[in-house]
Amino acid sequence: MTRLTICIPTRNRQSYAMDAVRHMLASKRQDFEILIADNSDDAIPLASFVAEQKDSRVRLLPPEEKPLSMQDNWERLPQQARGEWVSIIGDDDYLDPELCEALRVTSLRVSNADAFAWGRSYFVWPDARGEREITRVPTGSHLMHMAKKDLMRKMFFWEDAKDRPACPFGIYHGALKKELLDRIRDAFSNRYFEHANPDYDSICKTVMMADFCIYWERPLSVFGACKASNSAGLRDDAVGRERIKTVREESNGELEAANFPFPLELGITASVAHTVEWFKQRYGIELNGWEEGFIKACAGDCESQNDRARFDAKKAGYAAAIKEWRGIKALKQFNPVYRYRADVPKFMGHAEGNLYLDMAIGNAQTAAEYYRLLDGMLFPVHLLESRLNDA
Template sequence: MTLLSICIPVFGHSPGSQAAVIDSVRQMLGNARDDFQILIGDFSSDTEPLSRFASQQSDPRLTVMSPGPASGELAAAASKAACWNWMVPHTRGEWICLIEASDYADPDICAVLEATLKRVPQADALSWSRAGYVWPAARAGREIARIGTGSSLNLPQQKDMMQKLFYWADAGARPDCFFGAWHGAVRRELLERIRAAFSDVYFEQEAPETDSLCKTVLMAQCMVYWERPLSVQGLAGTPEHALPEAEARLEGFPFTTGMGNAAAIALSMERFKQRCGIELEGWEAGFIKACAHDCETATSGEEFHTRKAAYAQAITQWRGKKGLAGFKPEFRRNPKLPRFQGLKDQHLHFDMEMDRTASAAEFYRLINAMLFPVHLLDDKLA
């Protein structure tokens, strides 16, 4: 039985995407487990490299598929969501996980699912602490990784996750809620219920990551969160939900994706709420605080002030000057002082140059050696 399908869409507009996904998949296939599937959806203009790679591997756990001549049209003219929707019916796993070509996901997610289902058989959404990795070419200077060291398995309540997501409770630069098929695992049965409830598709909008998050939190019967990282998101120095500005505006909500992650995620959430007729009150203050936190993630004073000015203008247009009362970002970084490295608040901070890793797969191999062994989770919970 295939427990997990890891889906990786590959687009021609992603620089080095084919080389990146080959690097990740080669490491995944080094795992001895036989209960996972890797499905590569090749939407690039040249499908030969990945087809050749799959043929050379000759591994039944790896499948490379392409819509054929229409693949480029599907990726460019439709949306990322359309590509995700095309892939899901071709999977054979009981659980589905989606990552991008520059990312990495550990097939030992299967071990976590086994340990979870043994104790919580009704679980239908699994999330974990994913790590971020800035590719060497995208670094403006020293990048410090921040990796959680905890290994507790938690069962958050749906009402708490809805507060964190839709009301931005305890949010940083984005909601403190990571459920969904993107860098998470969703049970097929839940995906089918989502499809039946929402326009007969699994994913919608230009940013299906947030779309999946909203739908999963609303419809999951039991969510499970493991503190340990099980995947790595490859970052190129741009907001993770960045969209063309022409596609990223919403009437009455003067934020754009170019402002940062908080704005980009909020735009997708507002579209989702409008689409479903969801009206909420009292979430605005949490979102405005998240905008301030987003400004504080800037790595330079120039970037900070540019982002702060853009957010301040949008908040004023949206809620007037009174909205700025909760918008008090501070640029705390001093470039003359070395950034903290070490263990603090159950997080390990270290230079991404460590071990000279050059990809998300190599970075995961490094942090995997530092953290609680995945295969010991079942014994720990016994």
């Protein structure tokens, strides 16, 4: 039985995908597969790599005649997945195949669970770091049900959002049952992914369609950010504009929602908001009372900046957009404060259920190496069932 299909869409970043696959295949588990959707200009590197592995757990979808948009490359993956559950990660990320054990235990306890998510951990590859990076890793190990009404508030009303919705349930660094994915496809225009921001497209649809969502506090994957990744644009405005230009050129659909005057170039909050608003407009979903939460997230995007010039530029950009969108009254809710203090040492240690540590710990050079270090510090996955039995 194939319990899990780990999907990796990639475009011209073959070496990163190879590193992730190589480490995953070191697992002795036989209940998962890795499915790579290659959208690169040169098909040979990944084809040769997969052939060399001589391992039936890895399969390759080769490039098509012309490069696909991001959502079209993602669209190929669930169609070909053999697993009961499906998860997608980036080529510079890493996912622990021991997720299979967490899914097995969850399914025994909650037979109708169809969406599973876990704690977040992040790794900036050495080639993308400009200075010392202190990262936060959740250390809890509680397994919990999250009610749909609460997830709706987090996703569509921006409740508890810092700079983006605090809702982790979707196919990207989450796992969805294949049956749920097919219901999503049938309900939304016969496609799994429609928007050029497919991870948040997936979260919108998952929150609407999932029956039972389970969250485990313990991280099971690493969000990677290499120099060539789209997330690198969050750190460099010029890179961000370049990435957005590329997405526009390669996308076969709309990026922006109508009558929503927030330039994508403003930052992550504007980008995610366009995806959410596009989804609501496309499917006739009308909601009131979400605006204040979104405006606070805009302020959060500004306050995440550690450069005063970038903070001021973001603040001015969001302020102009908010004024055009909802007027002077709404602008009174937008009060970002520049909080970065270069003279204050960055905290390292344990606080409020999180471990703060130097991302260069152990001299990890890849997302997989970094996860291996974290894995040795966190609650062992194989003990989950016994822990629940004792509860």
